[in-house]
Amino acid sequence: MPHRTVYEAKIEHLQILDEDGKLDKKLAKDTLNDDQVIHLYEQMRICRELDEIAFKLQRSGRMGTYPQNKGQEANAVGSALAMKKGVDWLVPAYRENAALFMHGLPMHYVLVYWMGDERGSKIPEGVNITPLSVPIGTHMLHATGIAWATKVRKEKDKAVITYFGDGATSEGDFHGAMNFASTMQVPCIFYCQNNQWAISVPREQQMNSQTVAQKALAYDMPTLQIDGNDIFAVFKAVKDARKRAVEGGGPSFIEAVTYRLADHTTADDARRYRDPAEVEAWQAKDPLIRTRLYLESVGKWDDKKQTELEDRAKKIVGEVVKAAEGIEKPHPSDFFNFMYAKLPRDLAEQRDTMRTSSIGRHPEQAGLRPQTAESR
Amino acid sequence: MPEMTLVGAINHTLDLALASDPDVIILGEDVGLNGGVFRVTDGLQAKHGKDRVVDTPLDESGIIGSAIGLAIAGMKPVPEIQFDGFLGPAYDQLVNHAARMRTRTRGAVTVPMTVRVPVGGGIHAPELHSDSPEAIYAHSPGVKVVMPSTPYDAKGLLLAAINDPDPVVFFEPKRVYRSFKEEVPEEPYEIEIGKAKVVNEGDDLTVVTWGAPVFQCLAAMDELPEDVSIELIDLRSIYPWDIDTVVESVRKTGRCVVVHEAPMTAGFGAEVSSRIQEECFLHLHAPVQRVTGFDTIMPYYKLELEYLPEAPRIKKGIEECLAY
Numbered sequence: 001m002p003h004r005t006v007y008e009a010k011i012e013h014l015q016i017l018d019e020d021g022k023l024d025k026k027l028a029k030d031t032l033n034d035d036q037v038i039h040l041y042e043q044m045r046i047c048r049e050l051d052e053i054a055f056k057l058q059r060s061g062r063m064g065t066y067p068q069n070k071g072q073e074a075n076a077v078g079s080a081l082a083m084k085k086g087v088d089w090l091v092p093a094y095r096e097n098a099a100l101f102m103h104g105l106p107m108h109y110v111l112v113y114w115m116g117d118e119r120g121s122k123i124p125e126g127v128n129i130t131p132l133s134v135p136i137g138t139h140m141l142h143a144t145g146i147a148w149a150t151k152v153r154k155e156k157d158k159a160v161i162t163y164f165g166d167g168a169t170s171e172g173d174f175h176g177a178m179n180f181a182s183t184m185q186v187p188c189i190f191y192c193q194n195n196q197w198a199i200s201v202p203r204e205q206q207m208n209s210q211t212v213a214q215k216a217l218a219y220d221m222p223t224l225q226i227d228g229n230d231i232f233a234v235f236k237a238v239k240d241a242r243k244r245a246v247e248g249g250g251p252s253f254i255e256a257v258t259y260r261l262a263d264h265t266t267a268d269d270a271r272r273y274r275d276p277a278e279v280e281a282w283q284a285k286d287p288l289i290r291t292r293l294y295l296e297s298v299g300k301w302d303d304k305k306q307t308e309l310e311d312r313a314k315k316i317v318g319e320v321v322k323a324a325e326g327i328e329k330p331h332p333s334d335f336f337n338f339m340y341a342k343l344p345r346d347l348a349e350q351r352d353t354m355r356t357s358s359i360g361r362h363p364e365q366a367g368l369r370p371q372t373a374e375s376r
Numbered sequence: 377m378p379e380m381t382l383v384g385a386i387n388h389t390l391d392l393a394l395a396s397d398p399d400v401i402i403l404g405e406d407v408g409l410n411g412g413v414f415r416v417t418d419g420l421q422a423k424h425g426k427d428r429v430v431d432t433p434l435d436e437s438g439i440i441g442s443a444i445g446l447a448i449a450g451m452k453p454v455p456e457i458q459f460d461g462f463l464g465p466a467y468d469q470l471v472n473h474a475a476r477m478r479t480r481t482r483g484a485v486t487v488p489m490t491v492r493v494p495v496g497g498g499i500h501a502p503e504l505h506s507d508s509p510e511a512i513y514a515h516s517p518g519v520k521v522v523m524p525s526t527p528y529d530a531k532g533l534l535l536a537a538i539n540d541p542d543p544v545v546f547f548e549p550k551r552v553y554r555s556f557k558e559e560v561p562e563e564p565y566e567i568e569i570g571k572a573k574v575v576n577e578g579d580d581l582t583v584v585t586w587g588a589p590v591f592q593c594l595a596a597m598d599e600l601p602e603d604v605s606i607e608l609i610d611l612r613s614i615y616p617w618d619i620d621t622v623v624e625s626v627r628k629t630g631r632c633v634v635v636h637e638a639p640m641t642a643g644f645g646a647e648v649s650s651r652i653q654e655e656c657f658l659h660l661h662a663p664v665q666r667v668t669g670f671d672t673i674m675p676y677y678k679l680e681l682e683y684l685p686e687a688p689r690i691k692k693g694i695e696e697c698l699a700y
């Protein structure tokens with residue numbers, strides 16, 4: 001037979017909680033219980049509050065450019081709950097704040113970071129998170145590497161998840177990360193938050209592929225498309241992928257279909273390139289709305305609880321802002337101190353004279369420096 | 377004559393190039409409908425079409441690599457890399473391919489492209505949005521490197537770059553994008569790549585700089601006593617660079633301070649200083665002084681002004697050199 005099929009594949013889409021808050025009970029089995037749903041709903045709401053306050057901080061000049069997470073929170077909270085806190089690694093981009101908080105990053109760190117301060121990336125001991133990745137599509141290789149190490153070291157019950165956008169899948173490093181992970185069969189979950197836009201470029205223009213999920217087929221990776229605004233689907237997909245990973249089944253890919261409800265960042269104006277009608281349509285699919293509807297439908301939520309939560313969110317975020325703005329100013333020479341484990345002598349000298357010298361140095365200034373062989 | 381900002385002058389020049397030469401094509405992330413994140417290409421897609429002002433996938437290596445192909449096929453691509461820090465993923469295509477094609481093929485295959493890149497710090501931008509990598513590319517034989525600091529120069533150098541038969545990295549100091557306007561003639565003109573500009577004539581000391589620090593140097597000069605006479609040179613082209621203008625000036629003044637945002641060690645100031653030492657040795661009254669960024673990662677914006685060569689530090693450098 002000269003012609004035969006050597007490979008066939010299909011992409012499945014998973015939705016468990018629809019936009020009206022209706023749950024598919026069969027699919028929801030062994031996923032989230034109502035207490036967990038309440039917990040995730042609260043996390044999403046608090047994160048939404050932070051997002052809105054961050055936006056205001058930027059607008060009032062108290063913070064620099066900030067990328068809002070608005071509309072995508074289900075991805076962060078559902079996946080974070082499915083991963084093992086303090087054991088697994090999270091390798092984020094910048095639109096999954098709530099996941100970082102759930103895995104132990106103090107909330108004010110994110111504000112400190114976007115306030116232009118590296119200390120926001122000084123991840124506390126015991127928190128297995130890499131810093132936010134502003135360069136697009138380059139950090140997934142790091143996730144592959146971390147997962148590779150857990151395999152080499154035969155660490156049990158440990159996996160890695162990395163988050164990235166639809167745009168990021170265009171970078172060469174994305175394919176490198178996928179190919180390495182697949183070839184080495186490492187316990188890594190590739191979680192694409194397909195929010196339909198990469199700044200002004202819509203997904204259909206970013207790629208000619210019908211789905212993002214199918215990109216994983218090239219690497220023979222288990223792959224799935226899910227409703228990324230559905231915490232049940234997110235949780236289930238990540239939980240299954242994690243199980244496969246820790247049982248030696250290698251990497252998995254998840255395309256989460258979601259939507260960026262806000263501008264790309266506070267420096268962007270999405271009205272220039274996208275139809276307000278599109279945004280409006282997606283507003284109805286907001287993960288907060290449907291999760292609340294679900295909780296109300298099972299009698300676990302009411303207006304009073306909502307008001308309480310909103311008050312709590314305000315209070316928490318108020319404290320977070322205070323913590324972020326209250327952090328003492330970095331020392332002017334702070335940016336020297338972490339360049340190397342041991343500062344080269346010349347660099348230490350630049351630091352110590354940054355206020356008194358122009359950097360340029362005269363022989364007579366040089367003469368002031370000890371010129372022993374030791375100090376070289 | 378219309379007055380334009382740097383952003384406006386570059387936009388106007390790209391418009392002119394697209395209108396006058398069908399081989400010119402603009403490509404990059406968000407350059408089309410959105411007009412670029414700095415609006416440098418604003419309105420160009422609407423005017424010249426989606427085939428000529430192209431929103432590409434998010435892939436810097438892809439942008440430069442495919443621009444090489446466009447150029448080989450006879451077009452004049454003008455790719456944009458959204459920020460200085462994102463030249464990283466494009467480095468291989470730029471340095472290992474674009475730069476080498478002519479010499480590898482002994483002139484048979486060439487890459488006439490102009491890579492536009494916003495450059496430098498001072499605008500409170502996120503990580504990797506404030507770097508000054510010009511020395512890396514000046515140190516990469518086969519590419520030319522320019523960095524105009526004014527709207528007028530930007531137009532002349534951009535047209536020269538687009539019409540240049542070799543790859544040119546065209547750095548746009550983002551701190552200057554909207555900082556002032558000046559008159560820019562509407563008709564096309566070129567400024568020769570490799571020619572510096574004497575911004576201010578003087579006898580006591582030469583300051584050599586490029587990009588946004590030109591204005592920091594001017595501010596520093598304003599603070600000096602009136603009887604101190606500084607010759608300020610805006611290099612404009614980093615490679616090839618105007619050795620003659622610099623050497624002639626330093627032979628006259630006998631003193632020189634070089635100012636740039638990039639780190640000091642192996643920065644382009646080291647090259648300038650070394651050339652001066654070779655060609656002006658007997659004329660020098662003082663060692664050549666450098667006032668630059670420190671040898672660190674460009675800090676995130678809370679401390680960026682501590683890192684950048686701002687006017688007070690430049691003034692100090694000038695005073696130290698004069699006092700020598």
Ligand SMILES: Cc1ncc(C[n+]2csc(CCOP(=O)(O)OP(=O)(O)O)c2C)c(N)n1
Binds near residue numbers: 166436
């Ligand atoms: C390597 C690199 N190139 C370009 C940019 C500029 N940039 C910042 S975000 C962005 C779009 C990212 O889109 P996507 O991956 O879909 O993530 P989203 O912002 O939608 O969450 C671009 C082009 C960057 N930060 N890094």
Ligand SMILES: [Mg+2]
Binds near residue numbers: 167193194197198199
């Ligand atoms: Mg996106």
